[in-house]
Structure formats: C-alpha cells, structure tokens
Amino acid sequence: MKSLLDWIDHRTGIRSLTREALFENIPGGSRWRYVWGSTLTFTIFIQFVTGVFLWMGYSASSGDAWESVNYIQNEMTGGWLLRGIHHWTAQLMPVLLLLHLMQVVIDGAYKAPREVNYWFGVLLLLLVLALSLTGYLLPWDQKGFWATRVATNLMNLVPFAGPEMQKLVIGGTEYGHHTLTRFFALHAGVLPGLLVLLVVGHIYLFRRHGITPAEPVIKRDAYFWPDQVFKDVVACLAVTVAVLGFVLWYHGAHLGAPADPSEPFSAARPDWYFLFLFEFLKLPFFAGENEVWGAIYIPGMAVGLICLMPFIGRWNLGHVFNVGIIFVFLGGAGALTYLAKQEDVAGENSANYLKAVLDDSRDAHRVTALAKAKGIESTALSLLKSDPKTQGARLFAQHCSSCHRYDGHDGLAVELAKADTLGQLEKRAGLTSRFFSGDAVHPDWLVRKSGTQNEWHTVRAILQAKTEGPFDVIAAAKPEEAPDAPDLKGFASRQWIRNLLDPDNYISARYFGGTTHKDGDMYKKFLNRKVRKYDAAEMKMLDAIAIALSAEAELPGQAAADQADAALIRQGIQYLEDNIGCIDCHAFGEPDPDADGPDLTGYGSRRWIIDFVKNPEHEKFYPDNNDHMPAFGVKKILTDKEIGLIADWLRGDYFEPPAADPGH
C-alpha cells in the first residue's frame, strides 16, 4: 500500500498537495463564520451530481418537458428524492450566498489584495442566480412558464439591442422547443462550466491570499485540518439535514400544471429570492417608460456599487459605509419581499392569487393521475384539455354560471378541509396562516354548516356573525348575482329529480324560482294544484317516478343502484305513463309533437344534455317557453366537444383514479 502511494506521489506530488490543502494556516484559529464558502462549494457539488442524474430523465422540448419531469417526480423510483434535493438545495443557495457575502463585507475580506477574488465572488453570485432563473423554466409548468416570460420580456428594455437579445435567448419570438433547448444548454452546460472556472479561480485566489481573520484575533492560529474542516462539515451536515427535511416534507418538489398559453395563471411569481425585484417593479415610480430604471439601471447600479466596495473601503469611513450599504440592501430587499408576499395573501387581489395556487395544484394532481392511468398520447396539456372533470367545470363557470349554479357556486370551487370550530376557521383565515400554511382560507371564500345544502356565506360574514361550526369550506368567491336558473349539481340524480317534484323546491331559487317556469303549467297545474294534495300512496308513486326517470340518465355513479332497483324502475315508468299523467305534457318513449314540456326519454343522459344545451328551443325541449337559455350549439357559442365536456362533468362521467394511491 505504502509503495503504491509512493509510486503515485512520485509522479503526481499528491502528498504535498494534500498537505498544502489540509494544513493551511488559519490566523486566529477556526471559526464558525468561515463556513459559508465551504457550504456553498458543497451545495454546488450537490447540484452538479443531482443535476447530471436529473439530466438522464429530462427531455427539453415543449411537448415532453413537463411530461418527463412529472415522470421523474411521480413514476421513477427515487425520482422525487433526486428532484427534491436539487430543488431545495437551489432554494437554500441564495441564503448561503447572502451569508457569505455579508461575512466577507463585514470582515473586510474584500480589501486589497483580495479585490479580484471578491469580484469573482460577485460573479459567482450572479451566475447562481442565472442558474436559478434558467432552471425555473425547465419543468415547463404554469408557474415557470409565466414567471420566466416576465423575466425574458424585461430583456426588451435593455438599451440598444433588447428585442434582439430577447429573441436570441428564447430562440424566436414565441416560447417553444428552442426556448427550452437554449435554457437547458445554459442551465446544464454554459453556466455550470463558467461556475466551475470561477469557483476554481475563487478558491485558488482565496488560498493565495489566505483567510482574512475576523478582528479581534484573540485565539492562537490553527490549521484548516481538522479544526476548520470540522466546523465546515457540521455546517454542511446542517445544510443536508435542512434540504432532506424539506424534501421529505414536500415529497420532492412541487410541479404545477403543464404550461398553457391559453390559460391565465394569477399566481405566476418568480422564485422567492427574486420577489424583491418583482415588487420593486410595481413601485409607481417605474411606471411606463421609467420601467427600465427599475428593471435594469438601478439593479445594475446596485451590483456596480457592490463591486466598487473594495475601493470605497479604502477611505476612512468606507468600510462602515460598505457594511451599512449591505444592510440597507438587505433591509430593502427584505421589506420588498415582505410586501410582495403580503400583497399576494392579503392584498386586493389576494383571493384570486390564493385560488390560482389551489387551481394549479388541483390541475397538476389531476393531470398527473390521468398520465399515470392512461399514459400521454400527445402532451399532458392535451390530456388535461380533454378531461371533463377540470375542463367541464371551467366551461360551466364561463358559459353557464351567470344563470346556473353548481352546488351554490360557479363550478370551479376547490373543496378545502372542513373547519370544525369557529376558532379554527378564524385561525385559518388569519394572516399568519395565509403567509405560511397550506390550508389557509381567504375571508372572501365560502362556508356553510357541514352536511347541509344551505346557502354559502363568506368566511368574513360568518366570523362576524360568530356562527358555530363545523363548516364545509370552499375556495370560491360569492357569486355577485342571485341565480336565475336551476342548480345543476347532481342533475338528473334521484335526489335532484325528487326535489324538483316538490312544489316548494320547484319554485325555490335552487330550481326554477328565478325563471318564468315558476309560473308555468308544471307548477300551476301539476305541482301546486295536485301534488300539494297528494296522499301517501301518491307520494310513493312520485318517489318511484323520480327513481325511474333518473335511471333514464344512466349516470355512472348510480349504475349499481339502477341495476338493483330494476323492478321499482319498471313500476315508476308505469306510474309516469299511466297514473300521474306526466305524458299529458311530456313525451316519453316516443316523440310527441303535442308535448310542451321537455322530452323525458333519456332525460339527463349524455345525448339529452348535449341536445338540450345545443338548442333548448328544439321541439323536444322548450319550443315555446324557453326562458333565456341561449342555443349554445346552434349559435356556435360552444363546440360539440365543449358541450360534451360539460355534459360529462355534470354527469360525473369521467375517469377517477383508484382511491388509494401508495405513491403519495
């Protein structure tokens, strides 16, 4: 063994190199404040290793980027761990960079002859930020897509060649394949290459000049090994533990819904350490043509000032000035970051922001589940776009919810965890919770007593009224106007039809209370005149009719019940045709040109809903008494595919993954 080492040493001089590396003299002995450079080197090492392994699973094209990252995160064994380490280490690096910079400035380690090394450090800081910025886009999710667009659009403001630079960076005028290939090459090739060169230079110069002892020096000198190494290792261990803590807590790293140029994302924000710049640009001073000052000149001057610190430090009070400047920058950035976050969770648009975060998360989970179950034939986005559960709701909210409701909301509410007590609700609606907690509730969102169908009230109103819980909580704003068409949650289900056949329900706002139908024959001649006087036996017939009619819809969620109640359904049909007189006004089983109520054949089935939405004035439905409902198909407001998505969504006819998902 020894002779082998001798052989190697003779040819490489490895022993003296190691000796030099380990037994560097540290004036004044080892200190905790010297660990930041080592932790940064360590994080760079982590990023290189995890980055190369991620590279083996990543595909840089706009049709595959999200898909491959989702595959890494949710399908590959250990992929979540790998991606999580890379992500959370990146989140930690700005903190370590800042600490390192502060230590260097406070200790005056930038002074002659260490200016060049200091500039290397500033360049390294900028490089790491550039790596963060380019890495943010690579998953090609909504967040990265929209936030990075803002960043690259700022390049437009660069004097002289801004638009050309922007075009070069994104590989054209629009975001696409070449944006990703270019960003990826920067992120995994150019920037890391430069980073290595600069780190080597940085460490070489650092060793050349030696450490700058923090004053006053009271302890005796020590060697790098093992005293300082020990402290460095402890700090790196702390970094590792922190990173792994985040990774385990979040099971990797969040991946938003796939990038969609046609879908707004109100929660698009840069990564947290860029938030101060983001907020800076919102200052009224930088409106209009002044923006270039906020985006480029002032940040540029700040970096310039940081670079000039070694020279400023020569003057009498220069060092104090430098330290002051660092703290002013830090304080300013901190305040701006707080403002940005504060505005997001408590500002005017905060309900929108928080809802957008939830929507994105819901879409992301949905498309992940779809991809897992069905595989992706073209892109994840097209998979999402053809999903009734999410898109049907979207279309309903856009086209139907000005009159109709879905369980009292516009169809897009996200169900949140119940609040058991008023106190719990209050806590979740509080500012602390909105800043830090995943189950935060915005005061504009809606609650109602658990297990009821009551009207929704805003959290704010409930907190004022001090009603006791438990509450169902949904993320949705209170619709501005009262509904004037039926609530379609559970449309054509047994319960929905049975409630419709109740006179009081029929003229309530949940059904036809807001329409002219409340004065129609169904109410006047049937429900009000007859049903109100029904005896128990006749009521039982109505129950059977509701079940029979609901079976016409062939709702997927009711298939088992319909099969079990086949006899009752036959009975109900008989009542419908012979006893109760439904077919006096409605067609059933065969067309009836004299009918003036909607055709009950296949009532609530996919075909029926689609035909109805296409043209409510068709002779099958409301030829003379349609109340304001547009003919969405005839007027080409919605395509057949879109109407189909709405119908499938209303009917609950969409893929649901098996309940237990061991992956999460």
Next chain:
Amino acid sequence: MASAEPDTPEAAGERRGFIKFFCAFIGTLISVVPFGAGIWAYLDPLAKREGGAGDGDGFIKVTTLDAIPTDGSPAKFAVVADKVDAWNRFTNVSIGAVYLRLVDGVPKALHTICPHLGCFVDYRQGKNDFFCPCHNSNFKLDGSLAKGVSPRAMDALQIDVRNKTEVWVKFQNFQPGHSHAVPVS
C-alpha cells in the same frame, strides 16, 4: 493581539482523533446523499413496470394469409401495436417486424432481429436466404444458421391463424448472444 504560531502539522495530526473521524465519516455520508438519490433514480429501469404490447395473451394481428407470398418466399411485415415509452403511450405504432412465409400453406414467423447482436436481418431475393449485414451470418429460409457467427438460429415466433385468415403473432424480443432464446423482460 498578535496570533501565535499553530502547532506543527505533525503535532496537530496526532491529536483530535474523534474530530478527524467525525469529519471523515460525516463528510463521506453527506457526500454520498446526492449520489445515492441519483443512483436510485438511475436504477429505475430495473424496477419491474407494466409494459409490453398486444392483448393479454401477447398475440398481435399482423396481416392476413392472403398477403403472404404463395411461392414460399418470406415477406416482411411491420408489427403495429400500442406502445408505452416512459411517459408516452402511443397507439398503433410500429414496434418491430417479422418475416412470414408459407410452408405447405401454413404460415411461419421469424423475428427480423439477428440473434447475434441485434442487427436487422435482410432477406436476399437472389440467393433466397437471410443475411445479416453486420457480421455476415447466413440463415436458411427456415431460420437455421447456414454459416456465420450467430450463436443460434433466427428466433421463431408463435403464430396463430384466427377467423380463418387473420395472422396473429406472439411478438416478443429475445436477448442476443445466447445459444438459446431468452425473452427480454
């Protein structure tokens, strides 16, 4: 206050045994973490995953009897099926090819991939044999090795005629290089 000289490296080297052990041990441990995560993810292909092609029994409809030459010469047919490729699931894409030929009216199927090292074997019309263009293995029409370096004959595939004319082949790939066929799994 002026700092005193440290101990000589040698003196420092003799003390603090625990600290040095701690540095070496923890230093190694935390450096292994990113490699560990990376290697774990890299080994993903070894984890069993559902995949493959065709219906439950592995047979895929390739062509009809009428499309196979009646003179006994082989013809190449693409095998089209659904394919799972990492995150993608493609429907009706080519996943390989087979040679089909009629022996006394009965179809026989041979894999087109050379059992030597996986090149695509050509059918040579003039010589009426199979020839691998990579390492010159020469196979007879029934797939047996005429001469060359291939360790085994061309891989025969199970074949099934359904509904009188449909030719179904149990398409699977085999590991090259062995003297007997081992399915790739």
